[in-house]
Amino acid sequence: MERYPVTAEGFARMEVELKELKTVERPAVIKAIGEAREHGDLKENAEYHAAREKQGFIEARLKDLEARISRAEVVDVKALTGNTVKFGATVTLADEDTDAEVTYQIVGEYEADLKINKISCTAPIARALMGKELGDTVEVPAPKGAKRYEILKVSFG
Numbered sequence: 001m002e003r004y005p006v007t008a009e010g011f012a013r014m015e016v017e018l019k020e021l022k023t024v025e026r027p028a029v030i031k032a033i034g035e036a037r038e039h040g041d042l043k044e045n046a047e048y049h050a051a052r053e054k055q056g057f058i059e060a061r062l063k064d065l066e067a068r069i070s071r072a073e074v075v076d077v078k079a080l081t082g083n084t085v086k087f088g089a090t091v092t093l094a095d096e097d098t099d100a101e102v103t104y105q106i107v108g109e110y111e112a113d114l115k116i117n118k119i120s121c122t123a124p125i126a127r128a129l130m131g132k133e134l135g136d137t138v139e140v141p142a143p144k145g146a147k148r149y150e151i152l153k154v155s156f157g
Contacts (some may be wrong), residue, residue, distance in 0.1 A: 005071070005073050005075050006111060007074075007075060007111065008077065009079050011069070012075045014068060021058055021061060036051055083134040090154075091153065105117060106121050125149075
């Protein structure tokens with residue numbers, strides 16, 4: 001079974017979601033199915049079919065979360081130090097063409113969220129950054145041609 005890295009924060013979020021699904025969502029949908037059954041004919045009972053469909057989604061999500069949690073290798077980002085980019089690092093980059101700065105945290109693929117500047121360790125830019133140091137320049141393949149970035153800052157926690 002392959003293990004994958006996840007930050008302590010990402011692991012905690014998965015555990016909270018798992019607990020919510022098991023203790024709130026699953027019992028609520030089971031109750032809704034029971035109430036819908038009491039209304040009679042199940043063939044034409046939209047409430048019953050909707051509740052069963054929701055139950056299917058909840059059960060699938062539970063299995064997915066349980067599998068992720070069992071294979072997760074939790075990395076305590078706060079314990080990491082140095083100027084080398086590695087999993088969990090928060091990296092500030094300068095685009096060499098535009099001088100625009102951007103900051104990303106490199107996280108596990110299941111906790112990546114570009115809206116909050118968390119990129120997957122499997123993303124092309126993260127793979128290009130891994131092992132590089134403060135001040136290095138990296139070239140990242142992009143659809144419109146390679147982009148070059150200078151590493152301005154590396155931090156952890």
